[in-house]
Amino acid sequence: MGDGSLSQDEIDALLQGADEIMSPTSGPAAADTGRGRGLFPPSELNAIRDALNSAVGSVAPSLSGYLGGRNLRISRPFIEVKHQDAVRGDFSGRYVQVSMDYTGALNGRNLVVFNHSDAGSISSLMMGDDRGVPPSDLSEAHQSTIQEFTNQLLSSMATQFSGSLGGGISTTPAMLSMASGGAELHLPPGGDLVKVTYDFAIDGVLNSKLYHIMDTAMAQGLSSATGIMTQPASQPQQFQMHGGQVGISPVKFPPLDEGIPPSVGGNIALILDVPMTLTVELGRTTQLVQDILGLGEGSIIELDKLAGEPVDLLVNGKLIAKGEVVVIDENFGVRVTDIVSPAERLTGVQ
Template sequence: MSDEMLSQDEISALLEENNINDVPGDQIDESKELLSPLEKDAIGEVANISMGSAATALYGLLDQKVEITAPEVSLSTINRLVEGYVRPCILVDVQYVEGLQGSNQLIVETEDAAIIADLMMGGDGTEPPSELSELHISAVGEAMNQMMGSAATSMSDFFEGNKINISPPNAELLELSSDHVDLEGISGDDDIVQVAFNMHIGDLIDSQIIQIMTMAFAKQLVEGLMGDNQEEEPEVEEVQPQQSQQQQTQVNSQQQQPQTQMRSQPQQGQPQQPSAMSPQPDVEVEGVEFEQLGGQLASDLNNDISLIYDVPLELTVRLGKTRMSIKEILDLGPGSVIELDRLAGEAVDLLVNGKLIAKGEVVVIDENFGFRVTDIVSAEERLKKL
């Protein structure tokens, strides 16, 4: 052993080398190989299209312009994810029960959830509740149900038309911890896939919504979008280029030449036999005559409407209609008055199996309500409403 003393730089270099050697090489490379860049792009594409449908569904509920765009796919762990959410948040658990098997979880910030709940309950979102009650959380859960249900429907297109279905999501207000994130038994240090979306709702929300899933579920999405394309791609590349029209004409000419010689020059020393290619004798050909469709019997059946006399139909008299928010419906009670979109004395509608066929007025017959027809809707108008 040398008596020379090591410098501080040499000691630091040795310590750094030992620290690197203490970390197994497989653990360093494993996280990089869990998802290839192509697989990340596939997951992002599925997420982008499905969340586009979810945004449309949310627009119908909130009556606000909704944009959920720019998915960013990354690998993380539950422990690292929890570190970014120290304050309470809404955790939405989504279970896929048909077409896909597994669970996703969505993380929505409390302030965003409060605005969504206020809009769902008839507010304008400018004065959201400071604290979320069970009713507010239930409203957020219903919004997530409509969003993810619409997203699941759009995802069916990636899975060869197989129906994708989810169970009603469960929304909870939580002080987020690793114990609350339950993805099929994934522990805090296991790798998960995190998809972050930019969410804009009118001028009220400019934030992010996080979707997390297991690695196995992410692989299902990749297979649903890409299928066996990677295996079939080499076969496509091996296909020879099509021949030019001139080359094809030459080949056809060469193929037709021997056939012509066979027809015109029988082999010597053999009696000439009629070949399969020789002309056939003239055959008398007549056109096929079919019986006229809609003869007398068919005409009699078509005109006999009595054949369907016993088919039951449902008749409904519609006084009017209106549109109410969830909050207004929840406030209904005995004595509440609902204003309809029809003036007093105006004709009411008669619907048969949900289709408008007549208009008239409500009358009283022996203490029972009745309907007097005043106008029959024309066939043209009925066709327009189909």
């Protein structure tokens, strides 16, 4: 301006430059282009970029376990605000798209778009091909692996965002479909959208781009997700088609000679009326088929126990005690003479 004062556009440009210098995760400058120009000030775009950069940087190492241990890098998010038509115009090849909705502290729809060959390389690595050679066509199994990979990516990012926003974020199941060109993309609703382009690299396999599209409401929520609290993500040891991540810790059993702690018996009353079969076993033997076929009235079978030796008491087929045979009125009975120790019971089970 002629009087030496700065216009608002010049002030915004200076602020954007200052933000880029001070930002610890500065990548390419966040861009505000297309019909969305002016929707977000430069400071908010930089905040969104930093939130995304921090989240994907924390999540990528845990996803390496799905790729045979190859190092995965997702970095340098480049942000553009565009109308839906302009976003569709950016995609002219074959793609794999996966969508997931967030609700709670952050609301909106995520759409992650892979180049077709990149998706093939990821699925090949997850299915055991160390070279990551992409198939010409993605089978149902290949598509399921990509769906699981993206589900872990977006779910883990939601966990990172919730720690910063101070509230839980619920996620819907990831939904995968193929797209031939931008016209077949299932974009989030709304006229203006936020398109994020990441550098996407797997050591020795690919060096490409990954696309993340969201509505402006979600991006607005991310602009306040500053100082994301990095939470450690579990390292998957192998790919499971429908598995979840679980915490694993060693089980601690009491020594066998300690018996059952008194506190464990508190709920024993809940099963007191459960029926169990008690069997008294006099003895056993093994015979050939021809010997068994030759059995008749008067045949004598020799057992493996001596006369007067204790008989076995079994509950549901498991030895629990020994005893001696007695006669009670006109019925046989057993007087228990020995209770089997926990160690002997364990040996019997093994």
